[in-house]
Every structure is written in C-alpha cells, then in structure tokens.
Amino acid sequence: MQMELPIEDGVLRARLTGRMTGEDTEELFTGIFGRLPQSGKLILNVARVEYVSSSGLGQMVKLFKDLHDIGGSMVVAGASERVRGLFDLAGMGQLISFTETESEALQILLE
Numbered sequence: 001m002q003m004e005l006p007i008e009d010g011v012l013r014a015r016l017t018g019r020m021t022g023e024d025t026e027e028l029f030t031g032i033f034g035r036l037p038q039s040g041k042l043i044l045n046v047a048r049v050e051y052v053s054s055s056g057l058g059q060m061v062k063l064f065k066d067l068h069d070i071g072g073s074m075v076v077a078g079a080s081e082r083v084r085g086l087f088d089l090a091g092m093g094q095l096i097s098f099t100e101t102e103s104e105a106l107q108i109l110l111e
Contacts, residue, residue: 001016001017001018001019001020001021001024001025001028002016002017002018003015003016003017003028003031003032005031005032005035007035007037009106009110010037010039010041011037011039011041011042011043011106011109011110012032012035012036012037012041012042012043013042013043013045013102014032014042014043014044014045015045015048016028016044016045016046016048016049017048017049018048018049018050019049019050019051019052019053019056020046020049020051020052020053020056020057020059020060021051021052021053021055021056022053022055022056025055025056025059025060026055026059029059029060029062029063032044032063033063033066033067036067036072039072040067040070040071040072040073041072041073041074041109042063042067042072042073042074042075043074043075043076043077043102043105043106043109044060044063044074044075044076044077045076045077045078045102045105046076046077046078046079046080046083047077047078047079048078049080049083052082052083052086057086057087057090060076060087061090061092064092064095064096073109074096074097075096075097075098075099075105075108075109076096076097076098076099076105077098077099077100077101077102077104077105078099078100078101078102079098084098
C-alpha cells in the first residue's frame, strides 16, 4: 500500500494505491491521523485501491470513528462498487459519504 498525503484547502487528501490489508493499513492510517490538519477534514481517495481485506475495512471504519470522536469528518472518493459494498456489509454505508471524485468530496466537506 502506498499513499500521498497532501493538504489542500485545509483538507487532508489521502490518496491510496495498492492492496489494503492488515498491519500495513493500520500503520498507514496512523500516519493519516497524525497528519490531519486542525479542521479534522479528510478525503480518503481509494480510486487506485485494488483490494480491501476485512482487516483493511476494519481500519477504515476505525479511522472514521476516530475522526468522528474528535469532531472531524471523512468522505471516501473513488470507491468501486465492491468497496462500497464492503462498507454496506459492515453497517457503515449510511454513515460515510461517498463521491466519485475528490472535487465532489471537497464540496461536501466545505459545506
């Protein structure tokens, strides 16, 4: 798993590439959380994620909950139907906002 973490418009844009599995995902998400701007706003771009394991999904849910606990917010951009289906199975599909693009995600976060 690889990621880019630019901060633009006061929003952290985590652009992930590869396979989202186990321990590597936990370490990456710890890095994401540590890099959050004061706004606590995150776009999690998963357009280039090829595979998400159950532990990878668990880490995404944990990241969402941790953000929520500090008053932050997250929008997932570029998720495939398969990834969105995983969130639905985990009961999180109604809680997390999904968009096709980062631009759409940014509009939601800046409203």
